[in-house]
Amino acid sequence: DIQMTQSPSTLSASVGDRVTITCRASQNINSWLAWYQQKPGKAPNLLIYKASNLESGVPSRFSGSGSGTEFTLTITSLQPDDSATYYCQQYDTFWRFGQGTKVEIK
Amino acid sequence: QVQLVESGGGVVQPGRSLRLSCAASGFTFSSYGMHWVRQAPGKGLEWVAVIWYDGSNKYYADSVKGRFTVSRDNSQNTMYLQMNSLRAEDTAVFYCARDRAECTRTNCYRYFDLWGQGTLVTVSS
Numbered sequence: 545d546i547q548m549t550q551s552p553s554t555l556s557a558s559v560g561d562r563v564t565i566t567c568r569a570s571q572n573i574n575s576w577l578a579w580y581q582q583k584p585g586k587a588p589n590l591l592i593y594k595a596s597n598l599e600s601g602v603p604s605r606f607s608g609s610g611s612g613t614e615f616t617l618t619i620t621s622l623q624p625d626d627s628a629t630y631y632c633q634q635y636d637t638f639w640r641f642g643q644g645t646k647v648e649i650k
Numbered sequence: 651q652v653q654l655v656e657s658g659g660g661v662v663q664p665g666r667s668l669r670l671s672c673a674a675s676g677f678t679f680s681s682y683g684m685h686w687v688r689q690a691p692g693k694g695l696e697w698v699a700v701i702w703y704d705g706s707n708k709y710y711a712d713s714v715k716g717r718f719t720v721s722r723d724n725s726q727n728t729m730y731l732q733m734n735s736l737r738a739e740d741t742a743v744f745y746c747a748r749d750r751a752e753c754t755r756t757n758c759y760r761y762f763d764l765w766g767q768g769t770l771v772t773v774s775s
Contacts, residue, residue, distance in 0.1 A: 576759045578761040578762070580695075580762075582695075586767075587745055587765035587766060587767055587768055588687075588695065588745075588762075588765055589765070590761070590762065590763050593750075593761050593763075594752065599763070631694065631695055633695075633761065633762075635759050635760055635761045636759065638697065638709065639685070639697040639700075639760075640697065641694055641695040641696070641697070642694070643694045644694045644695075
């Protein structure tokens with residue numbers, strides 16, 4: 545099974561900060577990686593697919609990069625509405641999510 | 651309006667059964683693979699099951715294999731999850747999700763582009 549490891553588990557940043565979340569796969573998944581945002585009590589929402597493709601309607605301050613086993617999600621200028629938990633997901637072989645990164649606003 | 655709506659959750663005793671439904675609207679349901687994903691209270695996301703657009707293939711997470719069965723009725727735009735022999739550790743919010751596939755010459759790769767609001771299943775005596 546492919547394991548997904550996110551870091552950090554929690555981060556606290558100020559409005560306007562640049563924020564980066566890392567996701568590592570236990571084996572090569574090429575670019576078959578998605579990122580989701582989940583707010584409390586709500587369903588996850590697709591942000592990025594195929595590692596770096598921005599889903600329609602998602603603000604351009606979100607971006608993704610990486611391939612193989614190491615990936616990042618970057619928020620270039622953190623906004624209050626970005627307070628949420630972010631999950632990476634590999635879809636190379638079946639589907640598995642990272643454990644999540646909770647982003648808090650200072 | 652493009653949406654997925656889950657129903658059927660509730661409180662059930664260990665060892666009993668429950669059937670969840672996922673009703674789709676606003677898109678051609680019969681063209682899409684569909685998934686169940688669950689989230690235990692305060693925990694992360696766990697993929698549970700997938701069913702191909704025509705029901706021809708079904709796959710399950712090891713944690714539910716042999717106990718859960720996914721099915722669909724394309725005439726009713728609805729997917730189901732039959733859950734038997736429920737355990738306390740099955741307590742979770744269950745989401746249904748639509749997949750979007752990108753296919754190469756040799757394989758298709760599917761991620762989740764539309765999610766329902768979830769239905770809570772509580773397994774407790």
